[in-house]
Amino acid sequence: MSEIAWRILLFGACFGVLALLEAWRPRRHRRQTRAIRWRINAGLLLVDVAAQRLTLGAAAYLMAMHAESQGWGLLRLLEWPPGIAAVAGFVLLDLAIYFQHVLFHAVPLLWRIHRVHHTDLDLDLSSGFRFHPFEILLSLLYKVALVAALGVAPWTVLLFEATLSGAALFSHANLRLGRRLDRWLRLLLVTPDMHRVHHSVVPAETDSNFGFFLSIWDRLFGTYRDQPEAGHEHMVIGLSDYQAPEKLGLNGLLGLPFSATDGRRGRRR
Incomplete structure (x- = not known):
């Protein structure tokens, strides 16, 4: 079975199980x-997949091979x-x-692209693939460079990519x-409650809990926040300047990187 087929199969299985849960x-x-x-x-996902297929495709895996x-890394x-x-390769990639x-949060130009992900007004497993195609392509280039520099084995790259896809669905669920259970899991892993804080409309909470799979990095680098100030049931999801659903259609999201509005009202500069 090809690398693409494996990823589709695992993605579909994770999506189905999490949707039921x-x-x-x-x-x-x-x-x-x-x-x-x-x-x-789903529209963004299709655009992202098309962008990858037409450009870099399975570049990280091919670079690993x-x-x-060549004995690089x-x-x-x-x-x-x-x-x-x-x-070591898996942990370093994470x-x-x-x-x-x-x-993507700190650099204004990158934030313009990444904020598409943060404009979701609710959070569920579909938020795990709500990314602008520019972000997908930049992330892929970044991973290609990492794989070459570190010399991560091809099968480790496949495992990491599959884990990253599954973790994106799980953490946004x-x-x-x-x-x-949440308390014990988040000692090592990013849980839905932990990552939900990151999607708060409150800027200090938006700029916390950056981990995707392992939770240890946020604790180590001082970006960990345990709970949202308003509580999980009452916290507002999204960005303060993008709370109108009618402005968050597919076309609007694809054009969002070209808007100058930051979206995080009250954020410290």
């Missing part, structure tokens, strides 16, 4: 109907045992994605885990 144990009441939001978010054949220079090198996320 969301229906069974929702965390919050919705502001918009699922049909409206899912149609918009090329780097392996830090991990190969260290000559660690394969298992240790695989774990750390790099954390820093990428921080940069409108899912009530229970306080005890």
